[in-house]
Amino acid sequence: GDSVTQMEGPVTLSEEAFLTINCTYTATGYPSLFWYVQYPGEGLQLLLKATKADDKGSNKGFEATYRKETTSFHLEKGSVQVSDSAVYFCASRGTSYGKLTFGQGTILTVHP
Amino acid sequence: GAVVSQHPSRVICKSGTSVKIECRSLDFQATTMFWYRQFPKQSLMLMATSNEGSKATYEQGVEKDKFLINHASLTLSTLTVTSAHPEDSSFYICSAQTGPDQPQHFGDGTRLSIL
Numbered sequence: 001g002d003s004v005t006q007m008e009g010p011v012t013l014s015e016e017a018f019l020t021i022n023c024t025y026t027a028t029g030y031p032s033l034f035w036y037v038q039y040p041g042e043g044l045q046l047l048l049k050a051t052k053a054d055d056k057g058s059n060k061g062f063e064a065t066y067r068k069e070t071t072s073f074h075l076e077k078g079s080v081q082v083s084d085s086a087v088y089f090c091a092s093r094g095t096s097y098g099k100l101t102f103g104q105g106t107i108l109t110v111h112p
Numbered sequence: 113g114a115v116v117s118q119h120p121s122r123v124i125c126k127s128g129t130s131v132k133i134e135c136r137s138l139d140f141q142a143t144t145m146f147w148y149r150q151f152p153k154q155s156l157m158l159m160a161t162s163n164e165g166s167k168a169t170y171e172q173g174v175e176k177d178k179f180l181i182n183h184a185s186l187t188l189s190t191l192t193v194t195s196a197h198p199e200d201s202s203f204y205i206c207s208a209q210t211g212p213d214q215p216q217h218f219g220d221g222t223r224l225s226i227l
Contacts, residue, residue, distance in 0.1 A: 041221075043118065098212045102155045103155065104155045
């Protein structure tokens with residue numbers, strides 16, 4: 001079945017540091033890929049998405065590129081802020097009707 | 113746009129009672145809603161997929177008689193945890209989408225604590 005693997009956290013950075021959270025997937029066919037963010041005590045918010053190879057999703061300074069050759073969708077941000085502290089989930093959606101497969105989540109903490 | 117409201121946000125109740133959680137799409141019609149369970153510091157586990165007007169499809173290992181799902185309209189789905197016990201304590205999150213190729217929009221979750 002489909003699976004998503006994220007780099008293990010937690011990740012702790014200083015403000016304005018560069019962020020990378022790795023995500024790789026296994027799937028049959030060509031899934032759509034997503035990054036969701038979850039703030040403490042809240043549900044998930046869609047951060048960005050990409051639906052085909054070489055697509056780049058971007059939002060709020062975050063970006064991720066769908067790399068079919070490496071089956072990856074790494075999340076990057078050039079300069080993180082304290083307000084970016086949250087849990088980040090990578091997810092794929094393949095052929096099953098709308099069902100998402102989530103990675104295990106990566107906790108990001110940004111210090112002033 | 114694409115707001116999903118989940119209610120209640122937190123509930124504490126005694127063992128043996130039943131608890132109903134509502135999930136509403138406020139500004140769109142959701143053909144499909146999903147119910148997830150999240151354990152502390154873990155990922156989301158899909159419990160069931162619910163299509164309006166039909167029976168929910170439960171994931172393997174999820175007791176359908178324990179977790180009753182009703183999707184009576186295009187804007188409302190409910191999850192009822194029947195005869196809840198402490199091991200049912202968890203964070204339950206719903207999501208909704210307008211179609212299979214559209215993103216899922218998530219509610220803010222319900223923290224269920226069974227004493």
